[in-house]
Each structure stands twice: as structure tokens, then as C-alpha cells.
Amino acid sequence: MLNLRTAPLAVIALSVAALVTLPATPAHAQDAGASTPKQVKKAQRKEARAKKNAELGELEKNGYNPGGEQNDYPQNLQNAQAKVNAKKAGQPAPASTP
Numbered sequence: 001m002l003n004l005r006t007a008p009l010a011v012i013a014l015s016v017a018a019l020v021t022l023p024a025t026p027a028h029a030q031d032a033g034a035s036t037p038k039q040v041k042k043a044q045r046k047e048a049r050a051k052k053n054a055e056l057g058e059l060e061k062n063g064y065n066p067g068g069e070q071n072d073y074p075q076n077l078q079n080a081q082a083k084v085n086a087k088k089a090g091q092p093a094p095a096s097t098p
Contacts, residue, residue, distance in 0.1 A: 058084050 035043070056066070064080035086092065 062087075 059077070059080040060066070062080040062083035064077050068076075
């Protein structure tokens, strides 16, 4: 029978024994092909940047100049966007307003 002095020692001994016999696998084990959250975020940033640059390129092809005169902003941006949307829909581009 356990007395008050040996009871805490028995609990500690059982706890240590249980920890030693646990498998040595990490709690967050992932397979080798899985990406880490950092890699996933980096890929998402690259994808978003590529999409943004492609959209800006389309707008520039249709008359928008981000470094040009800002006197006609936002009308010049809206005109370029209307042209891009018309091309995507297969319709003729609308006439630009001065």
C-alpha cells in the first residue's frame, strides 16, 4: 500500500514511464510533398503579383498610362478598363470621351 510520502514519487515514475514509451513522431508531422504555410503564402503573393501585373499590362495596352498626366484621372483608367472589358466580351471597344 502507498503512503503519503511515496504516492507523489509513484505518480512521477508512472508519468516518466508513459512519456518514454510514447512514439517519437512529432505532433505536426506532414508528408514530404506538403508545403509549409510560409511557402504557401509566398506562392499566393507571387500569383497575386502576376495577376496584378497582367491586369496593369492590359490596361496600358488599351491607353492607360499610370505615370502620365493625372488631370484626366480616373477617366483615362475607366476608358482603358471599358476597352479591356469590351475585348473580353467580344464587342467593339467604346469610343473614348475626351
